[in-house]
Structure formats: C-alpha cells, structure tokens
Amino acid sequence: MYNYNIGNITNVDELFKALGTPHGVEPLESTPFLHVWQDRDESKEFFRQVREYFNKENGYIANILEIGGHVGGHAVMLSTLIKDFGYMVVIEPELHKLFLRNIVKEVIRPKELIHLPFMSEDLECINIVADFVERRGLFQLIVADGAHSVVGVKADFLNYWPMLSSPGVFMIHDIGYFEVREAWEFIKNAGDYQTITIELYREREEQKGLETTCNGVGLIFKSG
Numbered sequence: 001m002y003n004y005n006i007g008n009i010t011n012v013d014e015l016f017k018a019l020g021t022p023h024g025v026e027p028l029e030s031t032p033f034l035h036v037w038q039d040r041d042e043s044k045e046f047f048r049q050v051r052e053y054f055n056k057e058n059g060y061i062a063n064i065l066e067i068g069g070h071v072g073g074h075a076v077m078l079s080t081l082i083k084d085f086g087y088m089v090v091i092e093p094e095l096h097k098l099f100l101r102n103i104v105k106e107v108i109r110p111k112e113l114i115h116l117p118f119m120s121e122d123l124e125c126i127n128i129v130a131d132f133v134e135r136r137g138l139f140q141l142i143v144a145d146g147a148h149s150v151v152g153v154k155a156d157f158l159n160y161w162p163m164l165s166s167p168g169v170f171m172i173h174d175i176g177y178f179e180v181r182e183a184w185e186f187i188k189n190a191g192d193y194q195t196i197t198i199e200l201y202r203e204r205e206e207q208k209g210l211e212t213t214c215n216g217v218g219l220i221f222k223s224g
C-alpha cells in the first residue's frame, strides 16, 4: 500500500514534491511516481498558459490525446492537474511498465483511458482516432511527444490538428531537440494561429554556459 494523497494536488510543485523521481533514477518498485523527463518550470508554465487560455475562451478540457506515452510523465501530470476531464487517448506502440504501474496506483486516472498500440503516422491509427472523434467529440488538448524527427513531428501536426477543437491547444514537446526544433520553426510560422514557445530549461542552462538539446514546449492555439 502507498499513502500518497495525490487527490488534492493542484500544482506542478506539489506534484513533483510528492511523486518526482529525477531523470535517470529508478523509482522504487512499490510507489507511484512521476518520472521527470519534463522540466518543472516548463511544466508549470505550460499548465499556466493552458489554464489562462481556457479561462479566457470560457472553454474546458473534455478529451486529451497524447502521442508518445512512454513512462507516463505527461499522463501523470495531465490526469492529476486537469480535473474532471473525460477521455485520454494515448498513442504509443509499447506502453512502458511504469506507465501501467501508474494506472494501477491510480496516479494516471482519467475517467477513461484508451491505449492505441500504433505509430501515430499509421493510417489505421489515424482512422481509429478520427472515428473516436466522430463519436466522442474533438480533443481540447493534444500533446505530441512521440516522433522526434522533422517529418514525424510535421506529420503528427498535419494529421491530428484537424481533430483539435476550437478552443484547443496543440502542444509539441522537446522543441529544443535538433529535428523537433526544425519542425517547430516551420509549424509556428506555417499558419494563422497564435503560438507560444517555452524554453525555460534552455535559458537556465545557457546562463550556466551549458548547451542543451532537450525539453522545450511549443504551444499552438486554435481559435475561431
């Protein structure tokens, strides 16, 4: 049994404090956890921007799509900090055992979680998600953290942007990573939409004289 009370957690700081396992550290077998691939400051800013946007638009998040579920870092944050949403669809060829453990520990706990064991660019996968959208409604939040190639990131954006509602937020993770950065530079200038680039990790590291090639969050807002 574990005795973390995550039910009342409302912000990234509390969540990292309760569950955070630093990158590279193997979490204990028995505990729920948040494996910290994500930078805490960037995560805070991401949630701040998303909340502000939906408040301004008088909207709310009903359905979430994540591309690239892996150990469930985003899934933990999203399902803990965004209260009362319905479906979370996760596209991931092979869910990591730690993702599954977090489901059992109820740290990842949307009302319904649908795992699609596909590569996001597979036509079969795109059709299944499109079918889901037709029956259950559009996504208000899409997190793209699967493919890290120029072609892959652009394909995810092209294929899944139409499945985002308005208001809605499309998030691209790791825009500090070589090819993802190239894709992000293209995507953020390719349409008539508002975008926000969050690179607090890179800025921090640069102040220390270090170069980085990970983290970074790109947000694209769908309005109108």
Ligand SMILES: C[S@@+](CC[C@H](N)C(=O)[O-])C[C@H]1O[C@@H](n2cnc3c(N)ncnc32)[C@H](O)[C@@H]1O
Binding pocket: 037, 067, 068, 069, 070, 071, 072, 073, 074, 075, 091, 092, 093, 094, 118, 119, 120, 121, 145, 146, 147, 148, 152
């Ligand atoms: C950086 S990890 C994602 C981390 C995860 N979002 C988290 O918060 O724990 C990338 C994951 O994307 C998956 N992946 C890579 N290419 C993919 C694709 N085209 N479609 C779906 N998943 C993909 C990989 O299997 C890997 O588990």
